Amino acid sequence: MIASFQALLFSDRAADRVVPPTGHTAWLTTFTAAAMTFLAVFALALSLASGRLAARWSEALANTATIRISAPADQMQQQTDAVLAVLSGTPGIASSRALTNDEQKALLAPWFGPDLPVEALPLPRLIEVTETGEGYDSEGLRQRLLAEAPGAVLDDHTRWRRPLATAAARLNLLGGLSIVLIGATMAAMITLAANAALAANAQVIRVLRLVGAQDDYIAAAFVRRFTLRAVAGSAIGAALGLVGVFLLPPVDEAGGFLTGLGFQGTGWLLPLLLPPIAGAVALIATRAAAFRKLREVQ
Amino acid sequence: MIAFDNVAYNYGGGELLSEVSLRLAPGSFHFLTGPSGAGKSTLLKLAYAELLPTAGHVTIFDKDVRSLGRNDVALTRRRIGVVHQDVQFLDHLPLAANVSLPLTVSGKQGNPRDLTDLLQWVGLGKLADALPPSLSGGERQRAALARAIIMGPDVILADEPTGNLDWEMSLRLLTLLAELNRMGKTILVATHDLNLIRQAKAQVAARVLRIRNRRIQLAGADL
Secondary structure: OHHHHHHHHOOOHHHHHOOOOOOHHHHHHHHHHHHHHHHHHHHHHHHHHHHHHHHHHHHHHHOEEEEEEOOOHHHHHHHHHHHHHHHHOOOOEEEEEEOOHHHHHHHHHHHHOOOOOHHHOOOOEEEEEEEOOOOOOHHHHHHHHHHHOOOEEEEOOHHHHHHHHHHHHHHHHHHHHHHHHHHHHHHHHHHHHHHHHHHHOHHHHHHHHHOOOOHHHHHHHHHHHHHHHHHHHHHHHHHHHHHHHHOOOOHHHHOHHHOOOOOOHHHHHHHHHHHHHHHHHHHHHHHHHHHHHHOOOO | OEEEEEEEEEEOOEEEEEEEEEEEOOOOEEEEEOOOOOOHHHHHHHHOOOOOOOEEEEEEOOEEHHHOOHHHHHHHHOOEEEEOOOOOOOOOOOHHHHHOHHHHHOOOOOOHHHHHHHHHHOOOHHHOOOOHHHOOHHHHHHHHHHHHHOOOOOEEEEEOOOOOOOHHHHHHHHHHHHHHHHOOOEEEEEOOOHHHHHHHHOOOOEEEEEEEOOEEEEOOOOO
Protein backbone atom coordinates (compact mmCIF):
# COMPACT_ATOMS: atom_id res chain seq x y z
CA MET A 1 0.00 0.00 0.00
CA ILE A 2 2.82 2.37 0.91
CA ALA A 3 4.49 1.59 -2.42
CA SER A 4 1.27 2.56 -4.20
CA PHE A 5 1.13 5.91 -2.39
CA GLN A 6 4.79 6.51 -3.17
CA ALA A 7 4.17 5.66 -6.81
CA LEU A 8 1.37 8.23 -6.85
CA LEU A 9 3.46 10.96 -5.31
CA PHE A 10 6.67 10.31 -7.19
CA SER A 11 5.98 9.84 -10.85
CA ASP A 12 8.23 7.33 -12.62
CA ARG A 13 7.76 7.90 -16.33
CA ALA A 14 9.66 4.78 -17.25
CA ALA A 15 7.43 2.72 -14.98
CA ASP A 16 4.32 4.38 -16.40
CA ARG A 17 5.38 3.50 -19.93
CA VAL A 18 5.63 -0.25 -19.34
CA VAL A 19 1.84 -0.46 -19.24
CA PRO A 20 0.37 0.27 -22.67
CA PRO A 21 -2.40 2.85 -23.05
CA THR A 22 -5.50 1.27 -21.57
CA GLY A 23 -7.94 2.88 -24.02
CA HIS A 24 -11.60 2.68 -23.21
CA THR A 25 -11.10 1.30 -19.71
CA ALA A 26 -9.24 4.46 -18.71
CA TRP A 27 -12.02 6.64 -20.10
CA LEU A 28 -14.60 4.46 -18.39
CA THR A 29 -12.83 5.14 -15.10
CA THR A 30 -12.77 8.88 -15.69
CA PHE A 31 -16.42 8.95 -16.74
CA THR A 32 -17.55 6.75 -13.84
CA ALA A 33 -15.68 8.85 -11.30
CA ALA A 34 -17.13 12.06 -12.78
CA ALA A 35 -20.71 10.76 -12.89
CA MET A 36 -20.57 9.23 -9.42
CA THR A 37 -19.05 12.32 -7.85
CA PHE A 38 -21.66 14.48 -9.57
CA LEU A 39 -24.37 12.36 -7.93
CA ALA A 40 -22.46 12.32 -4.64
CA VAL A 41 -22.47 16.14 -4.55
CA PHE A 42 -26.27 16.14 -4.72
CA ALA A 43 -26.54 13.35 -2.17
CA LEU A 44 -24.26 15.36 0.09
CA ALA A 45 -26.37 18.49 -0.43
CA LEU A 46 -29.52 16.50 0.34
CA SER A 47 -27.98 14.98 3.43
CA LEU A 48 -26.75 18.31 4.79
CA ALA A 49 -30.00 20.11 3.96
CA SER A 50 -32.16 17.44 5.56
CA GLY A 51 -29.94 17.51 8.61
CA ARG A 52 -30.41 21.26 8.89
CA LEU A 53 -34.12 20.88 8.26
CA ALA A 54 -34.49 18.27 10.99
CA ALA A 55 -32.64 20.47 13.45
CA ARG A 56 -34.60 23.56 12.47
CA TRP A 57 -37.98 21.88 12.66
CA SER A 58 -37.15 20.28 15.98
CA GLU A 59 -35.85 23.50 17.47
CA ALA A 60 -38.64 25.64 16.07
CA LEU A 61 -41.40 23.41 17.33
CA ALA A 62 -39.82 21.86 20.39
CA ASN A 63 -40.39 24.61 22.96
CA THR A 64 -43.47 26.24 21.59
CA ALA A 65 -47.20 25.61 21.65
CA THR A 66 -50.21 27.37 20.17
CA ILE A 67 -53.59 28.02 21.73
CA ARG A 68 -56.43 28.55 19.30
CA ILE A 69 -59.49 30.39 20.57
CA SER A 70 -62.72 30.02 18.64
CA ALA A 71 -65.40 32.15 20.16
CA PRO A 72 -68.13 34.59 19.12
CA ALA A 73 -66.73 38.04 18.30
CA ASP A 74 -68.10 39.65 21.44
CA GLN A 75 -66.43 37.02 23.67
CA MET A 76 -63.13 36.78 21.81
CA GLN A 77 -61.24 39.42 23.77
CA GLN A 78 -62.61 38.19 27.09
CA GLN A 79 -61.53 34.61 26.44
CA THR A 80 -58.16 35.82 25.13
CA ASP A 81 -57.54 37.73 28.36
CA ALA A 82 -58.64 34.72 30.38
CA VAL A 83 -56.26 32.40 28.54
CA LEU A 84 -53.35 34.84 28.94
CA ALA A 85 -54.13 35.05 32.66
CA VAL A 86 -54.14 31.25 32.98
CA LEU A 87 -50.87 31.04 31.10
CA SER A 88 -49.18 33.67 33.22
CA GLY A 89 -49.89 31.59 36.29
CA THR A 90 -48.89 28.24 34.83
CA PRO A 91 -45.52 26.80 35.88
CA GLY A 92 -43.27 25.95 32.91
CA ILE A 93 -44.56 28.73 30.65
CA ALA A 94 -41.85 31.28 29.88
CA SER A 95 -43.98 33.71 27.87
CA SER A 96 -47.18 33.97 25.93
CA ARG A 97 -48.71 36.51 23.60
CA ALA A 98 -51.63 36.83 21.23
CA LEU A 99 -50.73 37.21 17.58
CA THR A 100 -51.71 40.54 16.08
CA ASN A 101 -54.04 40.81 13.10
CA ASP A 102 -51.07 41.62 10.87
CA GLU A 103 -49.23 38.50 11.99
CA GLN A 104 -52.26 36.32 11.35
CA LYS A 105 -52.68 38.00 8.01
CA ALA A 106 -49.08 37.14 7.13
CA LEU A 107 -49.65 33.51 8.08
CA LEU A 108 -52.66 33.28 5.77
CA ALA A 109 -51.14 35.30 2.93
CA PRO A 110 -49.68 32.23 1.08
CA TRP A 111 -53.24 30.85 0.72
CA PHE A 112 -55.48 33.93 0.47
CA GLY A 113 -53.16 36.65 -0.78
CA PRO A 114 -51.93 39.81 0.92
CA ASP A 115 -55.25 41.73 0.87
CA LEU A 116 -57.17 39.45 3.14
CA PRO A 117 -59.65 41.42 5.37
CA VAL A 118 -58.81 39.59 8.59
CA GLU A 119 -61.09 41.77 10.65
CA ALA A 120 -64.12 40.81 8.59
CA LEU A 121 -63.59 37.07 8.88
CA PRO A 122 -64.52 34.90 11.89
CA LEU A 123 -60.97 33.70 12.35
CA PRO A 124 -59.83 32.10 15.60
CA ARG A 125 -57.38 34.03 17.74
CA LEU A 126 -53.93 32.46 18.05
CA ILE A 127 -51.79 32.67 21.17
CA GLU A 128 -48.13 31.76 20.93
CA VAL A 129 -46.75 30.01 24.01
CA THR A 130 -43.06 29.55 24.78
CA GLU A 131 -42.07 26.93 27.34
CA THR A 132 -39.26 27.00 29.86
CA GLY A 133 -36.67 24.28 29.72
CA GLU A 134 -38.61 22.20 32.26
CA GLY A 135 -41.82 22.34 30.23
CA TYR A 136 -45.40 22.43 31.49
CA ASP A 137 -48.14 19.95 32.34
CA SER A 138 -50.13 19.99 29.10
CA GLU A 139 -53.03 17.92 30.45
CA GLY A 140 -53.41 20.16 33.52
CA LEU A 141 -53.31 23.24 31.30
CA ARG A 142 -56.02 21.79 29.03
CA GLN A 143 -58.29 21.27 32.06
CA ARG A 144 -57.78 24.80 33.28
CA LEU A 145 -58.36 26.26 29.82
CA LEU A 146 -61.58 24.27 29.52
CA ALA A 147 -62.78 25.84 32.72
CA GLU A 148 -61.67 29.44 32.06
CA ALA A 149 -62.01 29.70 28.26
CA PRO A 150 -64.21 26.96 26.70
CA GLY A 151 -63.28 28.06 23.17
CA ALA A 152 -59.54 27.57 23.68
CA VAL A 153 -57.72 24.52 22.28
CA LEU A 154 -54.11 23.78 23.17
CA ASP A 155 -51.89 22.50 20.35
CA ASP A 156 -48.48 21.49 21.75
CA HIS A 157 -47.10 20.72 18.22
CA THR A 158 -46.23 17.16 19.16
CA ARG A 159 -48.28 15.63 16.37
CA TRP A 160 -46.50 17.93 13.87
CA ARG A 161 -43.04 17.83 15.28
CA ARG A 162 -42.50 14.10 15.55
CA PRO A 163 -43.26 13.04 11.96
CA LEU A 164 -41.46 16.07 10.53
CA ALA A 165 -38.35 15.51 12.58
CA THR A 166 -38.49 11.78 11.81
CA ALA A 167 -38.89 12.43 8.09
CA ALA A 168 -36.00 14.89 8.06
CA ALA A 169 -33.79 12.46 10.01
CA ARG A 170 -34.65 9.68 7.54
CA LEU A 171 -33.78 11.97 4.64
CA ASN A 172 -30.48 12.72 6.32
CA LEU A 173 -29.83 9.00 6.70
CA LEU A 174 -30.82 8.31 3.10
CA GLY A 175 -28.44 11.04 1.91
CA GLY A 176 -25.57 9.45 3.82
CA LEU A 177 -26.52 5.98 2.60
CA SER A 178 -26.62 7.28 -0.97
CA ILE A 179 -23.07 8.59 -0.64
CA VAL A 180 -21.88 5.22 0.65
CA LEU A 181 -23.68 3.39 -2.19
CA ILE A 182 -22.26 5.79 -4.76
CA GLY A 183 -18.77 5.17 -3.37
CA ALA A 184 -19.31 1.40 -3.47
CA THR A 185 -20.64 1.60 -7.03
CA MET A 186 -17.65 3.67 -8.08
CA ALA A 187 -15.30 1.11 -6.48
CA ALA A 188 -17.10 -1.70 -8.32
CA MET A 189 -16.95 0.10 -11.67
CA ILE A 190 -13.27 0.96 -11.27
CA THR A 191 -12.54 -2.62 -10.22
CA LEU A 192 -14.27 -3.86 -13.38
CA ALA A 193 -12.32 -1.40 -15.51
CA ALA A 194 -9.05 -2.34 -13.80
CA ASN A 195 -9.80 -6.05 -14.20
CA ALA A 196 -10.49 -5.52 -17.90
CA ALA A 197 -7.22 -3.61 -18.29
CA LEU A 198 -5.28 -6.24 -16.34
CA ALA A 199 -6.81 -9.07 -18.38
CA ALA A 200 -5.97 -7.25 -21.60
CA ASN A 201 -2.41 -6.84 -20.35
CA ALA A 202 -1.82 -10.37 -19.08
CA GLN A 203 1.01 -10.71 -21.58
CA VAL A 204 2.62 -7.50 -20.29
CA ILE A 205 2.42 -8.79 -16.73
CA ARG A 206 4.03 -12.12 -17.72
CA VAL A 207 6.89 -10.31 -19.49
CA LEU A 208 7.44 -8.00 -16.53
CA ARG A 209 7.56 -10.93 -14.11
CA LEU A 210 9.94 -12.77 -16.44
CA VAL A 211 12.43 -9.90 -16.44
CA GLY A 212 12.35 -9.56 -12.65
CA ALA A 213 9.67 -6.99 -11.88
CA GLN A 214 8.30 -7.19 -8.36
CA ASP A 215 4.55 -7.19 -7.73
CA ASP A 216 4.57 -3.72 -6.19
CA TYR A 217 6.21 -2.30 -9.30
CA ILE A 218 3.69 -3.90 -11.67
CA ALA A 219 0.69 -3.04 -9.49
CA ALA A 220 1.86 0.55 -9.05
CA ALA A 221 1.95 1.10 -12.81
CA PHE A 222 -1.76 0.18 -13.04
CA VAL A 223 -2.78 1.76 -9.75
CA ARG A 224 -1.22 5.09 -10.61
CA ARG A 225 -2.98 5.25 -13.96
CA PHE A 226 -6.43 4.41 -12.61
CA THR A 227 -6.11 6.50 -9.46
CA LEU A 228 -5.10 9.64 -11.31
CA ARG A 229 -7.91 9.16 -13.81
CA ALA A 230 -10.40 8.66 -10.97
CA VAL A 231 -9.19 11.82 -9.23
CA ALA A 232 -9.41 13.82 -12.46
CA GLY A 233 -12.88 12.47 -13.27
CA SER A 234 -14.04 13.08 -9.73
CA ALA A 235 -12.76 16.68 -9.80
CA ILE A 236 -14.76 17.29 -12.97
CA GLY A 237 -17.85 15.69 -11.41
CA ALA A 238 -17.46 17.71 -8.21
CA ALA A 239 -17.10 20.97 -10.15
CA LEU A 240 -20.20 20.23 -12.25
CA GLY A 241 -22.13 19.16 -9.16
CA LEU A 242 -21.22 22.36 -7.32
CA VAL A 243 -22.34 24.44 -10.30
CA GLY A 244 -25.59 22.46 -10.38
CA VAL A 245 -26.27 23.06 -6.69
CA PHE A 246 -25.31 26.72 -7.04
CA LEU A 247 -27.83 27.12 -9.84
CA LEU A 248 -30.72 25.67 -7.81
CA PRO A 249 -33.52 28.22 -7.27
CA PRO A 250 -32.99 30.43 -4.20
CA VAL A 251 -34.80 29.64 -0.96
CA ASP A 252 -37.47 32.29 -1.26
CA GLU A 253 -38.46 31.12 -4.74
CA ALA A 254 -38.30 27.38 -4.20
CA GLY A 255 -39.85 27.25 -0.76
CA GLY A 256 -41.52 24.15 0.62
CA PHE A 257 -39.52 20.97 0.68
CA LEU A 258 -36.64 22.43 -1.30
CA THR A 259 -36.12 25.16 1.26
CA GLY A 260 -32.43 25.26 2.08
CA LEU A 261 -31.38 22.45 -0.33
CA GLY A 262 -27.75 23.17 -1.06
CA PHE A 263 -24.66 24.09 0.86
CA GLN A 264 -24.15 26.84 3.40
CA GLY A 265 -20.92 28.49 4.53
CA THR A 266 -18.05 26.04 4.84
CA GLY A 267 -20.39 23.33 3.57
CA TRP A 268 -19.41 24.44 0.08
CA LEU A 269 -15.94 23.04 0.77
CA LEU A 270 -17.18 19.53 1.58
CA PRO A 271 -17.53 18.41 -2.09
CA LEU A 272 -13.82 19.19 -2.48
CA LEU A 273 -13.16 16.15 -0.29
CA LEU A 274 -14.81 13.88 -2.85
CA PRO A 275 -11.93 13.74 -5.42
CA PRO A 276 -9.35 12.57 -2.85
CA ILE A 277 -11.88 10.07 -1.52
CA ALA A 278 -12.51 8.85 -5.09
CA GLY A 279 -8.75 8.57 -5.53
CA ALA A 280 -8.46 6.49 -2.37
CA VAL A 281 -11.34 4.27 -3.52
CA ALA A 282 -9.66 3.82 -6.93
CA LEU A 283 -6.29 3.12 -5.34
CA ILE A 284 -7.66 0.43 -3.04
CA ALA A 285 -9.87 -1.12 -5.75
CA THR A 286 -7.17 -1.17 -8.43
CA ARG A 287 -4.49 -2.42 -6.08
CA ALA A 288 -6.69 -5.26 -4.90
CA ALA A 289 -7.55 -6.18 -8.51
CA ALA A 290 -3.90 -5.97 -9.56
CA PHE A 291 -2.66 -8.24 -6.80
CA ARG A 292 -5.46 -10.74 -7.48
CA LYS A 293 -4.33 -10.88 -11.10
CA LEU A 294 -0.65 -11.03 -10.20
CA ARG A 295 -1.20 -14.08 -8.02
CA GLU A 296 -2.23 -15.94 -11.20
CA VAL A 297 1.26 -15.40 -12.63
CA GLN A 298 4.28 -17.01 -10.94
CA MET B 1 24.30 -22.00 -9.60
CA ILE B 2 21.20 -24.12 -10.25
CA ALA B 3 20.73 -27.64 -8.94
CA PHE B 4 17.96 -30.21 -9.34
CA ASP B 5 17.87 -32.88 -6.69
CA ASN B 6 15.63 -35.85 -7.46
CA VAL B 7 13.01 -33.55 -8.98
CA ALA B 8 9.66 -34.69 -10.30
CA TYR B 9 6.97 -32.68 -11.97
CA ASN B 10 3.36 -33.63 -12.67
CA TYR B 11 1.08 -31.90 -15.16
CA GLY B 12 -2.39 -32.70 -13.91
CA GLY B 13 -2.54 -36.47 -14.13
CA GLY B 14 0.68 -37.67 -15.69
CA GLU B 15 4.26 -37.37 -14.52
CA LEU B 16 6.36 -35.38 -16.98
CA LEU B 17 9.68 -35.41 -15.19
CA SER B 18 10.91 -37.93 -12.66
CA GLU B 19 14.03 -38.32 -10.54
CA VAL B 20 15.80 -35.47 -12.31
CA SER B 21 19.09 -34.51 -10.75
CA LEU B 22 21.59 -32.13 -12.31
CA ARG B 23 23.92 -29.31 -11.43
CA LEU B 24 24.76 -26.29 -13.54
CA ALA B 25 28.24 -25.33 -12.39
CA PRO B 26 29.45 -21.74 -12.85
CA GLY B 27 30.73 -21.16 -16.39
CA SER B 28 29.33 -24.41 -17.73
CA PHE B 29 27.54 -24.85 -21.05
CA HIS B 30 24.78 -27.45 -21.28
CA PHE B 31 22.47 -28.48 -24.03
CA LEU B 32 19.19 -30.10 -23.11
CA THR B 33 17.65 -32.21 -25.82
CA GLY B 34 14.82 -34.64 -26.28
CA PRO B 35 11.71 -35.07 -28.41
CA SER B 36 8.91 -32.50 -28.41
CA GLY B 37 6.83 -32.78 -25.26
CA ALA B 38 9.60 -34.54 -23.36
CA GLY B 39 9.69 -31.78 -20.74
CA LYS B 40 12.54 -29.51 -21.88
CA SER B 41 10.54 -26.29 -21.44
CA THR B 42 9.18 -27.53 -18.13
CA LEU B 43 12.69 -28.19 -16.86
CA LEU B 44 13.73 -24.67 -17.84
CA LYS B 45 10.67 -23.19 -16.14
CA LEU B 46 11.60 -25.09 -13.00
CA ALA B 47 15.09 -23.59 -13.31
CA TYR B 48 13.79 -20.01 -13.13
CA ALA B 49 10.98 -20.72 -10.67
CA GLU B 50 8.05 -20.23 -13.00
CA LEU B 51 7.04 -23.74 -11.93
CA LEU B 52 7.58 -25.47 -8.60
CA PRO B 53 8.58 -29.15 -8.47
CA THR B 54 5.97 -31.61 -7.26
CA ALA B 55 8.74 -33.62 -5.62
CA GLY B 56 12.43 -33.15 -4.92
CA HIS B 57 14.27 -29.85 -4.64
CA VAL B 58 15.28 -27.14 -7.08
CA THR B 59 17.98 -24.87 -5.71
CA ILE B 60 18.75 -21.55 -7.37
CA PHE B 61 21.78 -19.65 -6.09
CA ASP B 62 21.81 -21.88 -3.01
CA LYS B 63 18.16 -21.23 -2.15
CA ASP B 64 15.37 -23.77 -2.41
CA VAL B 65 12.71 -22.31 -4.73
CA ARG B 66 9.98 -23.33 -2.32
CA SER B 67 11.44 -20.98 0.26
CA LEU B 68 11.36 -18.02 -2.12
CA GLY B 69 8.60 -15.43 -1.79
CA ARG B 70 7.26 -13.66 -4.87
CA ASN B 71 9.66 -10.77 -4.41
CA ASP B 72 12.56 -13.18 -3.93
CA VAL B 73 11.62 -14.89 -7.19
CA ALA B 74 11.66 -11.50 -8.96
CA LEU B 75 15.08 -10.68 -7.51
CA THR B 76 16.40 -14.12 -8.46
CA ARG B 77 15.25 -13.68 -12.05
CA ARG B 78 17.35 -10.54 -12.32
CA ARG B 79 20.33 -12.90 -12.12
CA ILE B 80 18.93 -15.25 -14.76
CA GLY B 81 18.51 -14.29 -18.41
CA VAL B 82 15.73 -16.19 -20.16
CA VAL B 83 15.26 -16.53 -23.93
CA HIS B 84 12.03 -18.13 -25.12
CA GLN B 85 11.21 -19.59 -28.49
CA ASP B 86 8.01 -17.52 -28.59
CA VAL B 87 9.89 -14.51 -27.35
CA GLN B 88 7.60 -11.99 -25.66
CA PHE B 89 8.02 -8.24 -25.83
CA LEU B 90 6.00 -5.19 -24.88
CA ASP B 91 4.75 -4.33 -28.35
CA HIS B 92 4.07 -0.67 -27.56
CA LEU B 93 7.70 0.02 -26.60
CA PRO B 94 10.57 0.40 -29.06
CA LEU B 95 13.26 -2.26 -29.19
CA ALA B 96 15.76 -0.33 -27.07
CA ALA B 97 13.21 0.11 -24.28
CA ASN B 98 12.32 -3.57 -24.46
CA VAL B 99 15.93 -4.65 -24.26
CA SER B 100 16.55 -2.38 -21.27
CA LEU B 101 13.32 -3.48 -19.54
CA PRO B 102 15.15 -5.54 -16.87
CA LEU B 103 17.06 -2.38 -15.91
CA THR B 104 13.85 -0.33 -15.87
CA VAL B 105 11.94 -2.68 -13.57
CA SER B 106 14.87 -2.95 -11.18
CA GLY B 107 15.15 0.84 -10.95
CA LYS B 108 18.60 0.97 -12.50
CA GLN B 109 19.75 3.69 -14.82
CA GLY B 110 21.49 2.02 -17.73
CA ASN B 111 24.29 3.64 -19.65
CA PRO B 112 22.91 4.57 -23.12
CA ARG B 113 26.32 3.83 -24.60
CA ASP B 114 26.27 0.30 -23.17
CA LEU B 115 22.80 -0.25 -24.60
CA THR B 116 23.97 0.89 -28.02
CA ASP B 117 27.01 -1.39 -27.83
CA LEU B 118 24.83 -4.33 -26.80
CA LEU B 119 22.40 -3.77 -29.67
CA GLN B 120 25.30 -3.57 -32.08
CA TRP B 121 26.82 -6.75 -30.63
CA VAL B 122 23.62 -8.66 -31.47
CA GLY B 123 23.41 -6.89 -34.84
CA LEU B 124 20.41 -4.69 -34.05
CA GLY B 125 22.15 -1.32 -33.75
CA LYS B 126 20.01 0.26 -36.45
CA LEU B 127 16.73 -1.05 -35.08
CA ALA B 128 16.79 0.60 -31.64
CA ASP B 129 13.61 2.59 -32.36
CA ALA B 130 11.74 -0.19 -34.15
CA LEU B 131 8.63 -1.67 -32.55
CA PRO B 132 8.75 -5.44 -31.89
CA PRO B 133 5.93 -6.37 -34.30
CA SER B 134 8.03 -5.00 -37.17
CA LEU B 135 11.00 -7.32 -36.39
CA SER B 136 11.75 -10.62 -38.10
CA GLY B 137 12.01 -13.89 -36.16
CA GLY B 138 15.79 -13.74 -36.08
CA GLU B 139 15.82 -10.13 -34.97
CA ARG B 140 13.37 -10.93 -32.18
CA GLN B 141 15.52 -13.83 -30.97
CA ARG B 142 18.64 -11.69 -30.90
CA ALA B 143 16.73 -8.91 -29.14
CA ALA B 144 15.58 -11.46 -26.58
CA LEU B 145 19.17 -12.50 -26.04
CA ALA B 146 20.19 -8.86 -25.59
CA ARG B 147 17.38 -8.41 -23.04
CA ALA B 148 18.44 -11.59 -21.27
CA ILE B 149 22.01 -10.42 -20.75
CA ILE B 150 21.61 -6.67 -20.16
CA MET B 151 21.61 -7.15 -16.39
CA GLY B 152 24.81 -9.16 -16.57
CA PRO B 153 23.13 -12.34 -15.33
CA ASP B 154 25.07 -15.28 -13.97
CA VAL B 155 22.94 -17.79 -15.85
CA ILE B 156 21.33 -17.77 -19.29
CA LEU B 157 18.48 -20.17 -20.03
CA ALA B 158 17.40 -20.47 -23.65
CA ASP B 159 14.35 -22.46 -24.71
CA GLU B 160 14.54 -23.45 -28.39
CA PRO B 161 16.20 -20.12 -29.22
CA THR B 162 16.74 -21.12 -32.83
CA GLY B 163 13.34 -22.70 -33.36
CA ASN B 164 12.14 -20.04 -35.79
CA LEU B 165 15.48 -19.22 -37.38
CA ASP B 166 17.18 -20.31 -40.57
CA TRP B 167 20.49 -22.15 -40.32
CA GLU B 168 22.66 -19.08 -40.83
CA MET B 169 20.83 -17.10 -38.14
CA SER B 170 20.92 -20.10 -35.81
CA LEU B 171 24.71 -20.27 -36.10
CA ARG B 172 24.96 -16.56 -35.44
CA LEU B 173 22.91 -16.90 -32.26
CA LEU B 174 24.96 -19.92 -31.23
CA THR B 175 28.14 -17.92 -31.70
CA LEU B 176 26.74 -15.18 -29.41
CA LEU B 177 25.94 -17.78 -26.73
CA ALA B 178 29.43 -19.26 -27.06
CA GLU B 179 30.95 -15.80 -26.62
CA LEU B 180 28.88 -15.27 -23.48
CA ASN B 181 30.05 -18.62 -22.13
CA ARG B 182 33.65 -17.60 -22.74
CA MET B 183 32.86 -14.48 -20.68
CA GLY B 184 32.01 -16.80 -17.78
CA LYS B 185 28.24 -17.08 -18.06
CA THR B 186 26.53 -20.36 -17.22
CA ILE B 187 24.38 -21.44 -20.13
CA LEU B 188 21.62 -24.00 -20.61
CA VAL B 189 20.07 -24.32 -24.06
CA ALA B 190 17.04 -26.51 -24.66
CA THR B 191 16.86 -27.60 -28.28
CA HIS B 192 15.84 -30.54 -30.41
CA ASP B 193 18.21 -29.43 -33.19
CA LEU B 194 21.02 -32.01 -33.05
CA ASN B 195 22.87 -30.35 -35.93
CA LEU B 196 23.11 -27.21 -33.88
CA ILE B 197 24.51 -29.18 -30.95
CA ARG B 198 27.11 -30.83 -33.16
CA GLN B 199 28.06 -27.42 -34.55
CA ALA B 200 28.35 -25.97 -31.06
CA LYS B 201 30.69 -28.66 -29.85
CA ALA B 202 33.29 -27.21 -32.19
CA GLN B 203 33.03 -23.86 -30.40
CA VAL B 204 32.48 -24.67 -26.72
CA ALA B 205 32.97 -27.49 -24.29
CA ALA B 206 29.32 -28.30 -23.90
CA ARG B 207 27.70 -31.20 -22.08
CA VAL B 208 24.58 -32.61 -23.66
CA LEU B 209 21.70 -33.77 -21.49
CA ARG B 210 18.81 -35.76 -22.87
CA ILE B 211 15.34 -36.28 -21.44
CA ARG B 212 14.14 -39.80 -22.09
CA ASN B 213 11.28 -41.57 -20.37
CA ARG B 214 10.80 -38.66 -17.97
CA ARG B 215 14.38 -38.95 -16.74
CA ILE B 216 17.46 -37.00 -17.60
CA GLN B 217 20.65 -38.64 -18.83
CA LEU B 218 23.98 -37.58 -20.23
CA ALA B 219 23.98 -38.01 -24.00
CA GLY B 220 26.89 -39.92 -25.44
CA ALA B 221 28.60 -40.39 -28.73
CA ASP B 222 25.31 -41.04 -30.55
CA LEU B 223 24.92 -37.31 -31.10
